[in-house]
Amino acid sequence: MIEIEHLVKRFGPLAAVDDLSFRVSTGEVLGFLGPNGAGKSTTMKMITGFLTPSSGSIRVCGHDVATDPLGVKESIGYLPEGAPAYPDMTPLGFLRFIAQVRGLSGVKAVLAVDRAIEQTDILAVIDQPIDTLSKGFKRRVGIAQAILHDPPVLIMDEPTDGLDPNQKFEVRRLIQAMAANKTIVISTHILEEVEAICTRALIIDRGRVVADGTPQELLLRTSRHLGVVVDVALEDRVAAHAALTAFKDLAAEELNGVIQFFVPRHLDQAPIVAVAEALKAGGISPRALRVVTGRLDDVFRTLTRGEAGTRSAA
Amino acid sequence: MNRLSAVFLREFKxxxxxxxxxxxxxxxxxxxxxxxxxxxxxxxxxxxDLRSFFVFHPWLYLFLIPAVGMRLWAEENRSGTIELLLTLPIPLWTAVLGKFLAAWAFVALGLILTAPIWATVNYLGQPDNGVILASYLGSLMMAGGYLAICSFTSSLTRSQVIAFVISVVLCFLFTITGVSSFAEAGRAFLPLALLDTIVGLSFIQHFNSIMNGVIDLRDLVFFGSITALFLYATAIVIDFKKGA
Structure with missing residues (x-):
């Protein structure tokens, strides 16, 4: 459980985070999105107690960051941006160090380290110095460190950055497996990832929330999401138009020798059955008939377009 | 305690x-x-006796201690592990103290390894081993003072080289003021009270009296205070950076 209220962080005249308020509950996987410099990392650094807010309050599992920073740090597993780890240590030594600092000892520590190694699949490199590891392994060592003490809150800054598709899949699966009884916040630039694992997406731009909802809700912000596309041959043009004319906001364009009709969604549903029946009634056999899925990329671009470089202090 | 030893061991290794x-x-x-x-x-x-051994310690420490202490925080700042360290459930003073103690233990190891010189002088004659032991203690305390200064300068920067250079300069100031020619030169243009204070802050002054076999509590308190002061300053710098 994370509760953030009116959070502000100023760096000199620049407000990196500007009156941000949101809550994340147990069981939620929050995807934290935004262009570079939007304030994602800064917010995460404040939640984890690395940076002190200029104003506003943060509570994690009931502990206030300002008055009980250690309580907050104990409840959180944190993967900082770039997954920093001591380069001269081996993953095993590093994880043992984390276990000791986290107050685990004896059998508990051994079990926790073993579990983290298994979950992140880093057994193969467990005795190599961290600075000799590939980017993917380094990232996974960082994740292992974050989940070591089975924290109720997990905050990960770009957990899949630098991983290959297989590793990304594994990390997403790991996050999903842990999601049920944890509060998870991840930041990412990869929007498919949000659709794949996040129960909720929060888009921020210039330190402010510009969108907050489930990935599905955000997709409904695009006009094309759940629309139906019908391709018909040129000669069926008029008949098809007649058959589909009952649909609101029908659009048509010519593409590579076929006519493509677009029927927007109706009441948040894809009207594919209705379209198919209308075509059948009109005696038209389409070349193709499919439902379009909107892209979070488009939502993201629409919401965060603007000169990211010219932020004012406001 | 467990956390302090975790930080200490990691740093020492x-x-x-x-x-x-x-x-x-x-x-x-x-x-x-x-x-x-x-x-x-x-x-x-x-x-x-081992006077000719101990008398050079301030001058050796002047360059060697910054080499030991420069990485304490600068390296964490550079590699970003500071973010990891400071978001672990460790009180700041534990991190500052744990790292300092590790560096200090390392210097102590160096001192222990000079034992053959002690053995040599015992083989050659009958030295006053009490004085030698006091000198070792004084040397260790002095090393702590130098190290705390280095811990402070190291926390200011992400570059070990800059940390080293600033440390040497600061350590030099705390050393040179104890040289007799400094006091003579200073007499010409500094008020006596001020000069006394400056000389009184010199590591050499306090180390010399210990080296003479007099373990005066004031000298030990002096090194202890300098150490505590600069470690406190280290913590303030690190804490200040969180808010900046």
Whole structure:
């Protein structure tokens, strides 16, 4: 459980985070999105107690960051941006160090380290110095460190950055497996990832929330999401138009020798059955008939377009 | 306590993960030996004591301690592990103290390894081992003072080189003020009270009195205070950066 209220962080005249308020509950996987410099990392650094807010309050599992920073740090597993780890240590030594600092000892520590190694699949490199590891392994060592003490809150800054598709899949699966009884916040630039694992997406731009909802809700912000596309041959043009004319906001364009009709969604549903029946009634056999899925990329671009470089202090 | 020892052990082992530890130890032992026997005229004096060994310690520490202390925080700042360290459930003072103690223990190891010189002087004559022990203690306390200064300068920057240079300058100031020619030169243009204060802050002054075999509590308190002061300053710098 994370509760953030009116959070502000100023760096000199620049407000990196500007009156941000949101809550994340147990069981939620929050995807934290935004262009570079939007304030994602800064917010995460404040939640984890690395940076002190200029104003506003943060509570994690009931502990206030300002008055009980250690309580907050104990409840959180944190993967900082770039997954920093001591380069001269081996993953095993590093994880043992984390276990000791986290107050685990004896059998508990051994079990926790073993579990983290298994979950992140880093057994193969467990005795190599961290600075000799590939980017993917380094990232996974960082994740292992974050989940070591089975924290109720997990905050990960770009957990899949630098991983290959297989590793990304594994990390997403790991996050999903842990999601049920944890509060998870991840930041990412990869929007498919949000659709794949996040129960909720929060888009921020210039330190402010510009969108907050489930990935599905955000997709409904695009006009094309759940629309139906019908391709018909040129000669069926008029008949098809007649058959589909009952649909609101029908659009048509010519593409590579076929006519493509677009029927927007109706009441948040894809009207594919209705379209198919209308075509059948009109005696038209389409070349193709499919439902379009909107892209979070488009939502993201629409919401965060603007000169990211010219932020004012406001 | 568990956390303090975790930080301490990680840091201490960190010295041996790179050649730095061995380079330091070899140079430290080489220079202490060389200075004692050649510059210090250990044999010419015909005295069974280790004065000629200890008298060079402030000057050796001036360069060698910054080499040990420069990485304490600068390296964490550079590699970003500071973010990891400060978001672990460790009180800030534990991190500052744990790292400092590790560096101090490392210097202590260097001092312990000079034991052959002690054995030599005992083989050659009957030295006052009490004085020697006091000098070792004084040297260790003085090393702590220098190290705390380095911890402070190291926290200011992400560059070990800058940390080293600033540390040497600061350590130099705390050293040179104890040289008699400094006091003579200063007499010409500094009020006596001020000069006394400056000289009183000199590491050499306090180390000399210990080296004479007089363990005055004030000298130990002096080094302890300097150490505490600069460690406190280290914590303030680190805490300040969180808010900046």
């Amino acid at each position: 960190g010295y041996f993960a790179t050649p730095l530890a061995y380079v330091f130890l070899v140079i430290f032992l080489g220079l202490t030996g060389g200075f004692t026997f050649y510059l210090g005229g250990f044999f010419d004096q015909g005295q069974a």
